[in-house]
Amino acid sequence: MTDPFVGQTLNGYEITRYKGQGAFSLVYEANHVASGTPVAIKLLKPGAVPEQIREFDNEGDLLVALSGAANVVNILDTQTCPLTVTLTGSTIPMTIVARFHVLELADGCLDELVARIDQIPWNERLSLYRDVVLGVHQMHCGSVVHRDVKSSNCLLFEKPMQTLMAKVNDLGRARDLRRSAIASAIHYRTGRGDPNFMPPELLWQLGRDDAVTHRSADLYGLGSLMYELVTGQGLTSVAIFPRAHVLHADLALPDARRSLQYRARHDELRSWIESALAIAEPGIPKAITWPTVDLIRQLCNPDPLLRFPKVIGGKRRPLPADLNWLLRRTDILIKTLSNAEAQRIREGRKKARS
Amino acid sequence: MSPATSLAPERPTLGAPIESLLSRPSAALLPRPGEHLGDLLVEPEMRVLRPPVRAFKGHEVVDPAQARERQIRMDEEASAIDQARSLAQRNSDSKIAWARLAQTLAGAGEYAEAVEAARRVLQLSSDLPELEMESFNATSEFVASRVLLSAGLSDEAEIFLREHSQMAGPWMLLYAAIAEGRGDHSQALARLEGGIGAEFSGFRGYLMLRLGRWQNAIVELRAAGGESSRNPDLLTNLGYAYALAGSQRKAIRCARQASILSPWSQRLSFNLVSLLVGSARWDEAKTELKRLQAEFPDDLKVASVLGFVHLNAGNVRETVREYRRALNTNRFKRTSAEYSELAVSLALIEWVIGKRTRAEVLAEVRKRIRESKPTQAMALVLADVAPREIAASEVRDLYIELRKRESEEALLPLAVKLAFLERDYDGGLTLAKRWVEEAPLNPDAAQHLMTLYGHLFGEFGEAIEVGAKALIRIPGSDGLRNAVGFYLALCGDYSGAHKVLEGVADPNLPTVLATRGLVKLGEGQIDEGLDLYDRAIEVAGERTGRGQILEEFRTMARLYEWLALCRLGLTDQPEIRDRFDVALPDDWGESSQLLALSELARQIDVSWPECSPK
Numbered sequence: 001m002t003d004p005f006v007g008q009t010l011n012g013y014e015i016t017r018y019k020g021q022g023a024f025s026l027v028y029e030a031n032h033v034a035s036g037t038p039v040a041i042k043l044l045k046p047g048a049v050p051e052q053i054r055e056f057d058n059e060g061d062l063l064v065a066l067s068g069a070a071n072v073v074n075i076l077d078t079q080t081c082p083l084t085v086t087l088t089g090s091t092i093p094m095t096i097v098a099r100f101h102v103l104e105l106a107d108g109c110l111d112e113l114v115a116r117i118d119q120i121p122w123n124e125r126l127s128l129y130r131d132v133v134l135g136v137h138q139m140h141c142g143s144v145v146h147r148d149v150k151s152s153n154c155l156l157f158e159k160p161m162q163t164l165m166a167k168v169n170d171l172g173r174a175r176d177l178r179r180s181a182i183a184s185a186i187h188y189r190t191g192r193g194d195p196n197f198m199p200p201e202l203l204w205q206l207g208r209d210d211a212v213t214h215r216s217a218d219l220y221g222l223g224s225l226m227y228e229l230v231t232g233q234g235l236t237s238v239a240i241f242p243r244a245h246v247l248h249a250d251l252a253l254p255d256a257r258r259s260l261q262y263r264a265r266h267d268e269l270r271s272w273i274e275s276a277l278a279i280a281e282p283g284i285p286k287a288i289t290w291p292t293v294d295l296i297r298q299l300c301n302p303d304p305l306l307r308f309p310k311v312i313g314g315k316r317r318p319l320p321a322d323l324n325w326l327l328r329r330t331d332i333l334i335k336t337l338s339n340a341e342a343q344r345i346r347e348g349r350k351k352a353r354s
Numbered sequence: 355m356s357p358a359t360s361l362a363p364e365r366p367t368l369g370a371p372i373e374s375l376l377s378r379p380s381a382a383l384l385p386r387p388g389e390h391l392g393d394l395l396v397e398p399e400m401r402v403l404r405p406p407v408r409a410f411k412g413h414e415v416v417d418p419a420q421a422r423e424r425q426i427r428m429d430e431e432a433s434a435i436d437q438a439r440s441l442a443q444r445n446s447d448s449k450i451a452w453a454r455l456a457q458t459l460a461g462a463g464e465y466a467e468a469v470e471a472a473r474r475v476l477q478l479s480s481d482l483p484e485l486e487m488e489s490f491n492a493t494s495e496f497v498a499s500r501v502l503l504s505a506g507l508s509d510e511a512e513i514f515l516r517e518h519s520q521m522a523g524p525w526m527l528l529y530a531a532i533a534e535g536r537g538d539h540s541q542a543l544a545r546l547e548g549g550i551g552a553e554f555s556g557f558r559g560y561l562m563l564r565l566g567r568w569q570n571a572i573v574e575l576r577a578a579g580g581e582s583s584r585n586p587d588l589l590t591n592l593g594y595a596y597a598l599a600g601s602q603r604k605a606i607r608c609a610r611q612a613s614i615l616s617p618w619s620q621r622l623s624f625n626l627v628s629l630l631v632g633s634a635r636w637d638e639a640k641t642e643l644k645r646l647q648a649e650f651p652d653d654l655k656v657a658s659v660l661g662f663v664h665l666n667a668g669n670v671r672e673t674v675r676e677y678r679r680a681l682n683t684n685r686f687k688r689t690s691a692e693y694s695e696l697a698v699s700l701a702l703i704e705w706v707i708g709k710r711t712r713a714e715v716l717a718e719v720r721k722r723i724r725e726s727k728p729t730q731a732m733a734l735v736l737a738d739v740a741p742r743e744i745a746a747s748e749v750r751d752l753y754i755e756l757r758k759r760e761s762e763e764a765l766l767p768l769a770v771k772l773a774f775l776e777r778d779y780d781g782g783l784t785l786a787k788r789w790v791e792e793a794p795l796n797p798d799a800a801q802h803l804m805t806l807y808g809h810l811f812g813e814f815g816e817a818i819e820v821g822a823k824a825l826i827r828i829p830g831s832d833g834l835r836n837a838v839g840f841y842l843a844l845c846g847d848y849s850g851a852h853k854v855l856e857g858v859a860d861p862n863l864p865t866v867l868a869t870r871g872l873v874k875l876g877e878g879q880i881d882e883g884l885d886l887y888d889r890a891i892e893v894a895g896e897r898t899g900r901g902q903i904l905e906e907f908r909t910m911a912r913l914y915e916w917l918a919l920c921r922l923g924l925t926d927q928p929e930i931r932d933r934f935d936v937a938l939p940d941d942w943g944e945s946s947q948l949l950a951l952s953e954l955a956r957q958i959d960v961s962w963p964e965c966s967p968k
Binding site: 020021022023024045049050051052111112114115116117118152192193194195196230231232233237238241253257260261264266267268271274275276278279280282283 | 422423425426429430432433434436437440441444445448450451453454457458460461491492493494496497500523524525527551552553579583584585586587615616617618619649
């Protein structure tokens with residue numbers, strides 16, 4: 001069936017190809033007619049409800065505010081224009097108001113790589129992971145939290161020398177911590193999006209609209225992303241999905257009780273996560289098995305506060321707003337891996353000589 | 355004298371509520387068909403903030419805020435499926451992409467398509483060359499196997515897992531969990547052999563509990579974290595193992611710890627209460643239930659258990675008050691099974707204290723069974739109060755109906771009762787043995803088995819052995835203690851009987867007084883023995899009032915006394931013969947208790963019904 005938007009021109013952007021869709025938007029490849037530059041158009045779905053329109057506008061505002069962030073996808077334009085289309089299932093042309101963001105065109109999505117993760121060298125996986133961490137770090141430095149970090153929300157861009165760079169995309173559920181909320185506080189209690197990647201406290205509906213909750217949810221997302229880069233699957237889907245009946249039972253409790261019940265379940269949840277990590281371990285190079293597993297263990301701790309760096313010297317440090325510590329740990333992983341590789345090569349040469 | 359089970363007033367509760375309270379060992383490993391993460395995401399409670407939109411008659415009105423929320427959720431779910439589907443289509447040879455699709459579809463409840471995707475994963479995996487299999491990332495296969503399991507296709511998942519049985523870690527847990535789900539605990543245990551870690555130990559401990567290997571279970575459960583664990587399920591299992599091994603104090607400590615960790619779990623609280631009741635620690639049981647009642651003030655089950663504890667502690671008035679309060683505050687639940695059970699319980703207690711007749715209780719039970727969905731507890735009361743032949747036919751019908759929705763194991767108490775009513779004692783013995791195996795902490799199970807062994811088959815030694823073993827696990831059960839004392843006295847071991855009866859929590863229990871009378875008679879202290887029988891009837895009168903129930907107890911007590919005197923050859927003395935002013939009722943064949951007594955008479959070579967004093 002022909003896509004009603006392909007071939008249309010929106011304020012100087014000619015839509016050429018359908019790319020995919022999100023919860024409230026359609027993504028197309030387009031050309032800027034005047035310059036011939038290929039771009040991506042993110043179009044608000046016709047029939048979107050007011051909450052979705054607010055999230056769409058919010059995404060545009062945040063991308064503009066983060067336009068200096070190298071690892072967050074660039075927004076080029078945000079526009080609204082009338083458009084005459086014949087929607088699928090109808091024969092009558094109608095005029096709608098098209099709201100769209102113009103974004104830089106990516107060469108792919110990280111989930112494409114994740115689908116073939118076994119074929120991707122580990123140094124490349126870690127480099128892409130670092131890019132995503134850097135993107136989230138840049139967002140956190142700008143007091144913006146993403147709230148939905150996963151491979152399908154990260155775009156890939158080709159760099160010179162045929163290397164890839166990842167950028168954080170899809171800020172539909174992001175939140176600017178300096179501004180008032182765009183939705184009522186109750187909306188932040190549960191996670192949104194795909195439950196297979198959701199932090200457990202949000203599955204237990206214990207989220208709050210505060211910086212710690214949002215930042216720790218991003219940390220969980222980054223831990224789960226590392227798990228994706230190891231196994232191809234989200235951590236929640238492997239660790240918590242089979243025990244959904246436990247969650248079903250707890251959800252019957254009122255908020256305050258559920259919160260205590262969740263706390264009582266921390267050890268249990270940790271053991272589930274350990275099982276999921278045990279499945280992942282064989283897929284990690286020996287040189288970085290322990291630090292990688294330990295990193296996921298920390299980032300995906302069921303206790304959101306324990307996802308932040310550990311207390312040192314008996315003094316409680318304030319929870320860091322940035323992710324410099326995580327970038328450092330990722331750098332250590334990258335360096336350890338390259339050292340191990342160099343060592344392996346040296347030993348190989350030595351063996352060949354002897 | 356008679357064991358407690360043979361006298362209805364001794365246990366005027368619904369069957370054995372405590373049995374249903376005892377939490378079974380649990381293992382949270384298998385996904386359950388029909389449960390998926392997608393369902394867990396409830397819509398934010400916007401409706402709380404705004405008044406509900408009322409519909410005119412015949413018109414459906416949807417709250418716009420709710421409708422919008424629903425659309426957002428549906429869009430998100432559709433988008434997740436669309437992304438996963440297009441990823442799988444673009445990477446049709448990637449098992450990771452298909453596993454993601456299978457998981458997402460299963461999460462959205464679309465099992466048919468999810469199963470197809472999962473099968474694709476396993477197919478792609480089996481096509482892999484051997485070389486790759488050695489170092490491969492098996493998470494996709496793990497996810498696919500679990501999707502098959504959650505869709506109820508455990509056979510298919512098991513075949514795959516069997517082919518890859520060299521895989522360790524969570525694979526072994528999953529493989530074992532399939533066997534456990536089938537009820538094959540031995541095979542499940544074999545599949546866990548060599549597994550290291552807390553989850554392995556916890557699972558092995560659970561399986562050993564199921565297999566009756568308490569000591570091994572304790573070792574495994576302690577290795578999994580033991581008393582210092584913060585996992586309520588593990589603590590519950592450990593407490594269960596301790597209780598079965600006879601360490602009541604440790605069992606209670608574990609159960610209390612589990613209840614502290616999950617203070618709003620009724621299941622864990624009831625578990626603690628059942629262990630406290632088993633050790634006759636009534637006050638602590640009441641404190642725990644009062645705490646729970648403060649959290650769930652109108653809960654019928656909490657009220658029911660609290661009443662039960664009051665009753666066991668000898669405070670019948672409190673029980674009646676508690677039941678009446680709960681029934682009054684829950685009138686709107688009139689047709690619920692819980693309400694009906696409580697109403698039947700109240701009727702039964704009122705019969706015990708002489709405020710209702712047997713016919714009235716019978717009418718009440720029948721009414722409640724008609725009005726709400728019948729339950730095993732109601733059927734058990736029916737079996738206790740209706741004349742034997744009528745009860746047998748009605749209970750049989752109820753059993754058939756209940757069997758449609760409950761397992762055979764869950765209905766063992768009723769099956770045993772039915773075997774009694776139908777005089778199928780061989781079948782009853784087999785069922786009672788299974789009941790004891792299934793519910794080793796339930797004093798009723800042990801008492802039924804003892805009655806079958808002792809009264810009906812004359813195997814007093816077996817009966818004593820069953821009782822003695824059960825007493826190690828449930829030291830606070832006066833009924834059980836009394837039954838063991840009774841059979842010891844029948845065997846002539848009066849000092850043993852004395853020793854056992856010394857441990858009763860309530861020394862003035864009528865049945866215990868009667869058994870003491872039997873012991874005294876056996877020891878040759880005739881006057882003291884006869885006095886104790888008189889005292890038993892007197893105390894029963896004080897406790898139950900002067901109603902029909904007292905008459906029934908008096909008849910039973912006198913018949914047991916007469917039987918004991920016959921056995922001891924003391925009935926020739928005219929002054930003793932003159933004491934008896936009761937006669938065997940004409941319709942004695944309609945009473946299971948009198949039938950059991952007649953069998954006992956036969957076992958001890960006393961002719962029946964000629965043995966009747968009048």
